[in-house]
Amino acid sequence: MLTPNPQAMDFLLSRRSRPAKTLTGPAPDREALLPLLTAAARTPDHGKLEPWRFIVLERGALDRMAGAVTARAAALGVDEDQAAKARAAFADSPLCVAVIEVQKDSPKIPPLEQTYSAGAVCLALLNAALASGWGANWLTGWASHDRAFVEETLGLAENERVAGFIHIGTETSAPPERPRPDLEAITTWMDA
Numbered sequence: 753m754l755t756p757n758p759q760a761m762d763f764l765l766s767r768r769s770r771p772a773k774t775l776t777g778p779a780p781d782r783e784a785l786l787p788l789l790t791a792a793a794r795t796p797d798h799g800k801l802e803p804w805r806f807i808v809l810e811r812g813a814l815d816r817m818a819g820a821v822t823a824r825a826a827a828l829g830v831d832e833d834q835a836a837k838a839r840a841a842f843a844d845s846p847l848c849v850a851v852i853e854v855q856k857d858s859p860k861i862p863p864l865e866q867t868y869s870a871g872a873v874c875l876a877l878l879n880a881a882l883a884s885g886w887g888a889n890w891l892t893g894w895a896s897h898d899r900a901f902v903e904e905t906l907g908l909a910e911n912e913r914v915a916g917f918i919h920i921g922t923e924t925s926a927p928p929e930r931p932r933p934d935l936e937a938i939t940t941w942m943d944a
């Protein structure tokens with residue numbers, strides 16, 4: 753058996769996101785962010801395709817994204833509330849890592865498995881940030897699915913999508929615990 757790691761297990765049993773709108777500075781600097789990205793890239797990946805990459809959005813880029821999302825919302829006729837929420841997500845973020853799913857051509861690995869792996873990278877980055885004492889939150893929103901927006905602002909290619917925007921910073925208040933799934937309802941035990 754592997755050596756148990758009760759501290760890691762305690763973390764996994766109690767971890768929870770910190771809502772992005774409650775995050776403030778300081779955010780991890782480049783040196784502090786590197787181990788978090790390294791942990792995130794240590795994610796199961798069928799066929800070693802590495803179907804993901806990171807775009808680190810620092811202050812200038814976040815402000816540019818905030819401006820661009822406001823303009824895109826106006827062009828699309830997105831309602832004011834949704835537009836303001838999308839703008840604030842970037843404008844108020846201390847730091848954001850866009851986890852980009854990069855679909856690779858493979859005769860063996862289905863696209864869906866590459867999507868799963870990209871989602872796993874998002875959770876690994878979120879958990880690495882939380883485990884390092886940062887507040888962090890995985891968000892997407894309408895703009896992350898808007899091709900024109902992500903191609904123009906992030907330079908995504910056709911085979912790329914935003915799997916998640918992981919906002920990372922300093923927490924200002926711990927959120928209340930939220931109800932967790934009823935294990936009995938979601939678990940089937942098969943012994944034959």
Ligand SMILES: Cc1cc2nc3c(=O)[nH]c(=O)nc-3n(C[C@H](O)[C@H](O)[C@H](O)COP(=O)(O)O)c2cc1C
Nearest residue numbers: 767768769770771889890891892893894915916930
């Ligand atoms: C793919 C994905 C996208 C999400 N996008 C949003 C979002 O745009 N806005 C939002 O309020 N929550 C969003 N959430 C939910 C938040 O991440 C929320 O903080 C999280 O479910 C809390 O779970 P935890 O406490 O177990 O970490 C998203 C979650 C996932 C998995």
